[in-house]
Amino acid sequence: MSLLETINSPEDLKRLPVSRLPELAADLRRTIILTCAANGGHLAPSLGVVELTIALHKVFTTPSDKIVWDVGHQAYAHKLLTGRRESFSTLRTLDGISGFPKRHESPHDSFDVGHSSTSISAATGFAVARDLAGRKGKVLAVIGDGSMTGGIAYEGINHAGHLNKDMIIILNDNEMSIAENVGALSTFLIRTASSEFVQRFKKNTESFLKRLEVGKGVLHVARKMEESFKGLFTPGMLFEAFGFEYIGPIDGHDLPALIETLENVKKFDNAVLIHVLTKKGMGYKPAEDNPALFHGVGPFDIKTGKVLKGKGGAASYTGVFGAALCKLAAEDERITAITAAMPDGTGLTQFSKEFPERFFDVGIAEQHGVTFAAGLAAGGYRPVFAVYSSFLQRAYDQVCHDVCLQNLPVTFAIDRGGVVGSDGPTHHGAFDLSYLRHLPNLTLMAPKDENELQHMLATAINLGTPAAVRYPRGNGYGVALDQTFDILPVGRAELLRKGDAAAILALGTMVRPAFEAAALLDAEGVALTVVNARFVKPLDDTLIIELAEKYGILITIEENALQGGFGSAVLELLEQRGLNGTRVLRLGYPDAYIPQGEQHELRTMMGLDCSGITDSIRNFLKSVI
Numbered sequence: 270m271s272l273l274e275t276i277n278s279p280e281d282l283k284r285l286p287v288s289r290l291p292e293l294a295a296d297l298r299r300t301i302i303l304t305c306a307a308n309g310g311h312l313a314p315s316l317g318v319v320e321l322t323i324a325l326h327k328v329f330t331t332p333s334d335k336i337v338w339d340v341g342h343q344a345y346a347h348k349l350l351t352g353r354r355e356s357f358s359t360l361r362t363l364d365g366i367s368g369f370p371k372r373h374e375s376p377h378d379s380f381d382v383g384h385s386s387t388s389i390s391a392a393t394g395f396a397v398a399r400d401l402a403g404r405k406g407k408v409l410a411v412i413g414d415g416s417m418t419g420g421i422a423y424e425g426i427n428h429a430g431h432l433n434k435d436m437i438i439i440l441n442d443n444e445m446s447i448a449e450n451v452g453a454l455s456t457f458l459i460r461t462a463s464s465e466f467v468q469r470f471k472k473n474t475e476s477f478l479k480r481l482e483v484g485k486g487v488l489h490v491a492r493k494m495e496e497s498f499k500g501l502f503t504p505g506m507l508f509e510a511f512g513f514e515y516i517g518p519i520d521g522h523d524l525p526a527l528i529e530t531l532e533n534v535k536k537f538d539n540a541v542l543i544h545v546l547t548k549k550g551m552g553y554k555p556a557e558d559n560p561a562l563f564h565g566v567g568p569f570d571i572k573t574g575k576v577l578k579g580k581g582g583a584a585s586y587t588g589v590f591g592a593a594l595c596k597l598a599a600e601d602e603r604i605t606a607i608t609a610a611m612p613d614g615t616g617l618t619q620f621s622k623e624f625p626e627r628f629f630d631v632g633i634a635e636q637h638g639v640t641f642a643a644g645l646a647a648g649g650y651r652p653v654f655a656v657y658s659s660f661l662q663r664a665y666d667q668v669c670h671d672v673c674l675q676n677l678p679v680t681f682a683i684d685r686g687g688v689v690g691s692d693g694p695t696h697h698g699a700f701d702l703s704y705l706r707h708l709p710n711l712t713l714m715a716p717k718d719e720n721e722l723q724h725m726l727a728t729a730i731n732l733g734t735p736a737a738v739r740y741p742r743g744n745g746y747g748v749a750l751d752q753t754f755d756i757l758p759v760g761r762a763e764l765l766r767k768g769d770a771a772a773i774l775a776l777g778t779m780v781r782p783a784f785e786a787a788a789l790l791d792a793e794g795v796a797l798t799v800v801n802a803r804f805v806k807p808l809d810d811t812l813i814i815e816l817a818e819k820y821g822i823l824i825t826i827e828e829n830a831l832q833g834g835f836g837s838a839v840l841e842l843l844e845q846r847g848l849n850g851t852r853v854l855r856l857g858y859p860d861a862y863i864p865q866g867e868q869h870e871l872r873t874m875m876g877l878d879c880s881g882i883t884d885s886i887r888n889f890l891k892s893v894i
Contacts, residue, residue, distance in 0.1 A: 294323060
């Protein structure tokens with residue numbers, strides 16, 4: 270029996286002597302690697318914080334003490350130590366445990382997460398709630414250096430430092446090597462301003478501090494003292510400027526040092542930040558050598574580290590987008606590309622190599638990315654912001670006020686529209702059609718396949734006004750890719766099939782299964798017209814009204830929440846034209862968050878595969894004809 274098999278709760282961990290904790294760490298890593306090799310997952314982040322997680326649960330007592338994990342993709346060891354060892358093999362599968370902390374899963378998960386930079390704000394809320402209610406307990410936020418590029422992290426730390434509540438921020442810095450041990454004080458030495466981390470952090474923080482009255486004073490003092498040792502612009506000085514007591518850096522893989530530090534800090538009653546240095550992918554060489562690949566990885570061979578479930582087959586929508594943008598940028602020097610810390614995930618890696626001066630990675634800062642794009646557009650350029658659908662939600666205000674209100678030519682390349690798979694509800698692109706469709710001046714479209722994506726991208730950039738092209742995660746259909754791109758007529762749908770019973774208006778990923786469903790129903794004697802809607806805004810009013818008047822029956826199909834989506838737009842059009850008698854069936858996502866699972870599993874569950882669409886239409890037509 271492994272040591273991990275004896276741990277059913279954090280209380281079991283607390284009874285272990287410190288001398289046995291390295292054995293537990295090895296068991297945790299082994300289990301995480303085995304599970305991720307089978308299911309895929311965020312391997313490198315979780316491997317990097319194994320010792321830190323053990324130390325946290327050794328010293329603190331959840332759930333009375335609150336641990337808020339930023340993003341949460343590094344919480345696998347936490348799950349294993351808090352009663353989910355036996356169910357861990359179901360990680361990220363349909364009906365299995367989540368890849369992120371979830372309050373419904375365990376009382377030890379204090380806060381649902383999945384997006385970056387939220388932990389400090391949430392932890393500050395917990396600390397205030399504790400004090401208002403007169404409760405006891407510690408509050409901790411565990412945040413990575415990458416998440417510190419997000420604006421909300423600065424907002425949270427500024428407020429938390431002002432309140433000076435009893436709370437602990439643990440900054441997990443996994444980009445720097447650990448300094449040479451030069452004695453007992455070595456773990457409390459602060460890296461100088463010449464280090465990569467400090468320079469990056471300084472640049473990210475300086476502009477924020479300038480906007481604060483206290484920040485202006487801090488910067489003035491720091492510059493005056495810059496030639497002295499204590500005046501160096503260090504992490505310690507920056508965090509102390511925010512009102513936090515700074516401790517570190519600490520070796521994040523030294524269990525005795527971590528435990529001793531946490532035990533000491535546990536006695537404090539003010540705001541403290543502990544700077545911990547870890548190695549991403551620690552304990553699995555392929556992940557250590559290539560932490561980017563193993564950050565979020567599909568199933569892989571443990572011995573070789575080779576990913577087993579590669580893209581294969583047809584080109585991905587993301588890949589087609591990236592190649593098309595490079596081709597367009599070669600012909601138009603106004604085109605620039607923006608990503609929020611995801612050049613590879615959004616298909617912009619090649620663009621960054623071919624046009625480095627026109628490529629911008631803004632960090633995990635979608636709000637800034639959108640307004641930055643607006644500034645570029647106002648300055649005469651044609652920026653393309655490539656971003657995941659669920660991440661663009663974070664910048665809604667900027668899309669509305671800074672882009673659409675000024676009618677600026679920014680193109681939003683919205684990747685991961687629809688269900689995305691095992692990352693679950695925090696990552697599904699279920700709402701973009703709804704939260705974008707009502708914005709004035711914005712043209713919104715979705716391609717039926719990867720070839721149409723190319724033409725829509727060219728159309729969007731050519732418009733000279735705000736535009737969004739929304740496409741799914743995964744591979745296309747393998748259709749031929751045109752080498753020259755057409756400018757599509759705005760608001761014009763594509764008639765794919767004619768019938769005499771009713772009309773299907775399908776959008777994006779739903780066009781192919783809708784066409785297949787129509788073929789099945791045709792064999793049953795029900796002939797349906799099928800339309801590739803193409804545009805959510807503006808709609809093809811002429812064609813939709815013509816079909817409504819001809820059949821009196823319409824079916825809309827979209828991979829988006831039904832509330833406020835494409836089907837709602839069609840209903841609004843019918844109401845405006847006095848065609849309220851038209852019978853309409855809307856197919857899409859219900860008023861609920863979609864769980865985790867493979868894309869095909871979720872589409873089947875939601876009735877948005879060919880079989881589900883066929884059954885829904887068949888039953889609907891029986892009720893209205």
